Every structure is written in structure tokens, then in C-alpha cells.
Amino acid sequence: MARKPSSDLTKSSSRRPVKQGKRQQNMEQKRQQIFSGALACFEKNGYYKTTVNDIANAAGVSAGSVYQYFVDKQDLMFQVILDILEAYNRDLPKALADVTDPLERLQSAGIAYFKVVNNRISASLFSYRESKSLNREQLVTLKSKELQTNSIILSCIEDCIEAGYIRDIHPEMQTYWIVTAAHSWSLKNWRLRDITNFEEYTKLTLSNILNGMLTESGKEHLKTCNLLTLPDKG
Numbered sequence: 001m002a003r004k005p006s007s008d009l010t011k012s013s014s015r016r017p018v019k020q021g022k023r024q025q026n027m028e029q030k031r032q033q034i035f036s037g038a039l040a041c042f043e044k045n046g047y048y049k050t051t052v053n054d055i056a057n058a059a060g061v062s063a064g065s066v067y068q069y070f071v072d073k074q075d076l077m078f079q080v081i082l083d084i085l086e087a088y089n090r091d092l093p094k095a096l097a098d099v100t101d102p103l104e105r106l107q108s109a110g111i112a113y114f115k116v117v118n119n120r121i122s123a124s125l126f127s128y129r130e131s132k133s134l135n136r137e138q139l140v141t142l143k144s145k146e147l148q149t150n151s152i153i154l155s156c157i158e159d160c161i162e163a164g165y166i167r168d169i170h171p172e173m174q175t176y177w178i179v180t181a182a183h184s185w186s187l188k189n190w191r192l193r194d195i196t197n198f199e200e201y202t203k204l205t206l207s208n209i210l211n212g213m214l215t216e217s218g219k220e221h222l223k224t225c226n227l228l229t230l231p232d233k234g
Helices: 006-045 052-059 063-069 073-096 102-119 121-133 136-163 171-187 189-195 198-211 216-222
Strands: none
Touching: 006 052, 006 063, 006 073, 006 121, 052 063, 052 073, 073 102, 073 121, 073 136, 102 121, 102 136, 102 171, 102 198, 102 216, 121 171, 136 171, 171 189, 171 198
16 A cells, blocks of 8 residues: 655644644533532532532533543542642743843732632632541642742742842741732632722732832832732722
């Protein structure tokens, strides 16, 4: 049998990445469907009362499809929480990609962190409520991921300290001021959403935290790169 001409082989191989990319996209969409279905069920019935069949029905897939992506219900819960932490590790570096000023980088990292929480309020609440059901190995993984994310903000703080913009009080504690304030948006969203909006909460909160950290030099420099100014309501 004659071989295909090399041009045909080239065309055939050039189509593969397109098909593989589409397949990967479809898989990720189905995975997100299952995530959404799981969260809806967990919120309604709680983790222990929710079955894999409940999740499959809510996601519009078969139970077999759930098991194609996840080992069991506990693995699904673990992956839902892990997905939040992975989002921090994706979105914060993107927000910092073209930013060089240390104080602007810190503000950008803080805003990006708050945005991840806002985009995943239900998942964040779920992770606080149900993470106790995970096994030790899974908890160790999640803690490691959290520290990885925090290190991005911590690095921004340390750069600001080195530049003389922030007081060297306790960099890791300063990091947690930002992290815990972001999570408060989800934990107390039932009330906060009635008294403010996400942009106002983010900018006012980060501004107050930052003002408590700045040196006099930092306060002067902030005037040139302030990302936390709210629009004039007047």
C-alpha cells in the first residue's frame, strides 16, 4: 500500500491539536457542571446527606460521568475546595504580570484575591463548613496550596518593605490581614451585600489595611499609584 503524501500527513497531524483542545475544553466544562451540581446539593442537603446520584442529577450528567472525573464524593469535595486555591494561584500572577511598582503590585494582588472570593462565594462558604470532613492528606495539600497563594501576597509586602513603603511589622501577619478580610466578604455576605457592593467593600477594606501598614514615604508614594480610590458619589 502506498504511503500518504507528506502533505496529507501534515494536514492530518495539524488537526489533532484542534481536536484535543476541544476535547479538553468539553471535559473542563463537564467538570465545572459537576462542581456546580455538587455545590447546589451540598448547600441544600449538606455533605453527608448528598449522594453521588443527587450530584449527577443536579449537574445533568450520569453518575458514571461523575466517577469518570472523581474517585468518590469526598474526592469531589476536595477538588471543589482545591479549585478555589488553584484560582488564586492562577489569577494573582496574571494581575501582577505587567506591574512593576511594589506598592501597585501589592494593591493589584489584594484586589485579585478579593475577586476570586467574590466569584466563588458559595464554594468558599462550603470549604469553611465542610473541610473538616477531609482526610489528613487532603488537608495537608490544601494548607500547602494556601501557603503557596499567600506567598504571592507576602512577596509583594516584602518588596514594599524593602522599598521603604511599608513598616516591617510582621509580614506574614500583614498577609493574613488581607486574606482574612477577603474571606469575610463571603462569610458575612448575607449582610454585607445589603450595606455595600463588592467594589466598595474591596477598596475601602484594602485601603484601611494598607493605611495601617504604610510609612510616611509609602503614603506619599501611594498618591501616585492608588488603585483603591472609589468613584465620587457626588
